[in-house]
Amino acid sequence: MTAPFYVSPEQVMKDKADYARKGIARGRSVVVLQWAEGIVFVAENPSKALHKISEIYDRIAFAAVGKYNEFEMLRRAGVRIADQQGYLYDRRDVTGRALANTYAQHLGTIFTEAGKPFEVELVVAEVGDDAGEDQIYRLTFDGSVFEEHAYVAMGGQAETVSAYLKEHYTDGLPLADALKAAVGALSATDGDPRELLAGQLEVAVLDRTRPQRKFRRLLGSALEQALA
């Protein structure tokens, strides 16, 4: 009988992390940023059927990059947990923080125990009564949670996109300006800047002025108008 090769745990973790990072870097980017009345999510996503951004609960939304089947599984689990909690207790008892914690547990366990880590990066965002109460959590493939403020970029060109947002983002932007900054950031690739049209974008907002369910997608002509 031959003895299996010894591989140090450090090496295993490093290989897994590299593998996940490579997978995530292949996809297109998603940006999440605060605007005056809430949080806006913009993804470069030509598909109308496969969403990268979705509603989780009244004040909570989800955005992801990476492997679709993996983050879709997490999204569905999130919706299920949120709906169960809200039904069991009260709608106000469903929080973004609790959901981010649950995701962190899942991702952490999968990263250490499964043969292959999830190639995903997520944002769980909760809109508050004012900008100071907005919460944006970014979760990475290994289950780390980062609480973000103002803006977040994930996916393929995250660094370039973040650099653009750092220059163009200010607090309290109206929706049109926030969208402009987001689209500008997604267009700013290393090479020539591209022009992104409404048809290539998936856009949604958490709007604190809406009653109860704050999530709203901007579709078709509404999106074109908002981008104009």
Add this chain to the structure above:
Amino acid sequence: MSDVPHGTTIVAVTFTDGVVMAGDRRATMGNVIAQRDIEKVFQADAYSAVGIAGTAGLAVELVRLFQVELEHYEKLEGSTLSLEGKANRLSSLIRGNLGMAMQGLAVVPLFAGYDLNAGEGRIFSYDVTGGKYEEHSFHSVGSGSVFARSALKKTYREDFTAEDAALASISALYDAADDDSATGGPDVTRKIYPVVAVVTADGYERLTDAEVGEHAETVIAQRMTEPGGLHAPIR
């Protein structure tokens, strides 16, 4: 089972652009009025309403579960169920309560909504076994439903506007309250009026207390001269 609160009369009336659902505000425990401002008409989702008659506690819980199920489906699948689909789902929820119903704790909702595919308002009624029946033009459930339905039979017109349908509903509830002790009429001293919901292609909208109050005043003014309601022509 007179020791738990029961909900009483709900009516639904279709009109050219959708459907109106209205419910009185009384809950009874035997001969006692358990609550005079209970709400029995609820928004099920963006395009539908559900009204409840029967054991209030079970009915309210059933509605809560129904609302969560519709929202859950919508979020998971990224699209809303068809109106038929929602009506069928409610059917199985009611069937789940059959055991309790056989022991005297029945829940009988009325479901109405705007069918985005057909472009019209539709009404579904149920029996305690979960049997689903589509109703046309108007329908009513609860202890005062016989009287409300008879009233609507005389007042209903195919070309109703939303306002006509709301007025006819409030008027029918007035007739139900007139003859059924478990149904509450408009309470002008406390300003407690029926809950009236209008569902159209623009979605679910609950009329404000001021709007319903105005309609209720119209009906009451009418009844001052004709206590049984407007005379229908016989020839």
